[in-house]
Amino acid sequence: MSAYTARAHTNIALLKYWGKADQNLIIPTTSSVSLTLNEFYTDTTVEFLDNLAADEIYLDGAFLTQTSTKKVQHLLDLVRQMAGLTNSARVTSYNHVPTSAGLASSASAFAALAGAASKAAGLSLSPIELSRLARQGSGSASRSIYGGFAIWERGYDDLSSYARSINEEVSWPIQLLTVIINDQPKKINSSNGMQNVVATDPFYQSWVAHANIQVNPMLEAIERHDLAAIGAIAEANALQMHAQNMMASPAFTYLTDESWQIISLVQNLRKEGLIAYVTMDAGPNVKIISKPSDTTIITEAIQASLPTATITAATPGPGLYITKG
Numbered sequence: 472m473s474a475y476t477a478r479a480h481t482n483i484a485l486l487k488y489w490g491k492a493d494q495n496l497i498i499p500t501t502s503s504v505s506l507t508l509n510e511f512y513t514d515t516t517v518e519f520l521d522n523l524a525a526d527e528i529y530l531d532g533a534f535l536t537q538t539s540t541k542k543v544q545h546l547l548d549l550v551r552q553m554a555g556l557t558n559s560a561r562v563t564s565y566n567h568v569p570t571s572a573g574l575a576s577s578a579s580a581f582a583a584l585a586g587a588a589s590k591a592a593g594l595s596l597s598p599i600e601l602s603r604l605a606r607q608g609s610g611s612a613s614r615s616i617y618g619g620f621a622i623w624e625r626g627y628d629d630l631s632s633y634a635r636s637i638n639e640e641v642s643w644p645i646q647l648l649t650v651i652i653n654d655q656p657k658k659i660n661s662s663n664g665m666q667n668v669v670a671t672d673p674f675y676q677s678w679v680a681h682a683n684i685q686v687n688p689m690l691e692a693i694e695r696h697d698l699a700a701i702g703a704i705a706e707a708n709a710l711q712m713h714a715q716n717m718m719a720s721p722a723f724t725y726l727t728d729e730s731w732q733i734i735s736l737v738q739n740l741r742k743e744g745l746i747a748y749v750t751m752d753a754g755p756n757v758k759i760i761s762k763p764s765d766t767t768i769i770t771e772a773i774q775a776s777l778p779t780a781t782i783t784a785a786t787p788g789p790g791l792y793i794t795k796g
């Protein structure tokens with residue numbers, strides 16, 4: 472069997488996935504909508520071999536020990552089951568997600584792994600099948616199969632929970648300015664954070680109900696290329712998601728004083744007439760949904776307020792791409 476290499480780009484959720492209805496299959500409680508980014512991606516090569524005693528997994532040149540590779544091994548096992556294989560695999564992965572960007576690379580990593588592993592096992596999966604496979608590595612990876620805007624339909628089982636493309640080629644001006652406040656590893660990872668909320672937040676079901684109501688208005692705003700509406704819905708959804716963390720027991724938050732400093736700054740920029748909205752994931756860093764033509768004015772405002780912040784302008788990116796070798 473031959474080696475295959477896949478490149479998948481990371482995505483940022485505009486409507487967040489924040490809670491599982493099924494832990495094992497990674498079925499979410501809400502649908503989520505994302506934008507795949509061009510600047511950040513993972514390249515992964517997979518080869519199934521006859522003479523390997525066990526899976527060998529290398530990340531950014533370092534051999535990973537068994538403990539940190541459980542999710543990778545689980546996805547490889549799913550592929551072996553689908554292909555009727557027992558061979559072990561060599562997996563070599565490089566994250567082109569600058570750690571300073573504080574961007575979750577699990578989305579691009581597991582989408583690339585799903586693409587390269589399935590192809591190396593002799594499978595030719597459809598985008599929906601690839602999305603379902605990636606989903607079982609990491610939920611948000613289900614959306615990185617596609618470029619541009621994508622929606623992960625929550626579904627209710629393995630067959631019905633997958634992402635589909637909204638539109639791959641985004642030809643109108645939109646960017647996410649990623650403001651890195653600090654790139655320290657977060658205290659609570661996404662999986663644990665959302666699990667705490669589902670288990671202990673008394674208002675969680677109203678989050679689920681409201682988040683699912685936001686889906687159609689978001690899809691309509693994307694259809695209209697309405698950046699202000701996309702931003703307004705995304706900012707409300709992100710703040711509501713982070714509010715759930717503060718209602719969990721014990722309460723926790725990913726947002727720091729600097730996060731709120733940037734959030735307030737962006738809301739003030741809006742008062743001056745700019746189209747600028749924030750979204751935050753499982754970390755303190757802030758992404759600003761904005762027009763590329765406003766990069767300078769926003770960047771200058773942030774540098775004046777928080778000189779230590781580093782800013783990366785990210786534009787819409789492509790979907791999964793697999794090559795032989």
Ligand SMILES: O=C(O)C[C@@](O)(CF)CCOP(=O)(O)OP(=O)(O)O
Nearest residue numbers: 484487488609610611661662752753
């Ligand atoms: O991306 C989003 O929708 C929102 C988040 O990034 C956080 F804000 C969650 C990502 O969670 P993920 O790492 O996919 O969790 P897993 O399924 O437990 O591996």
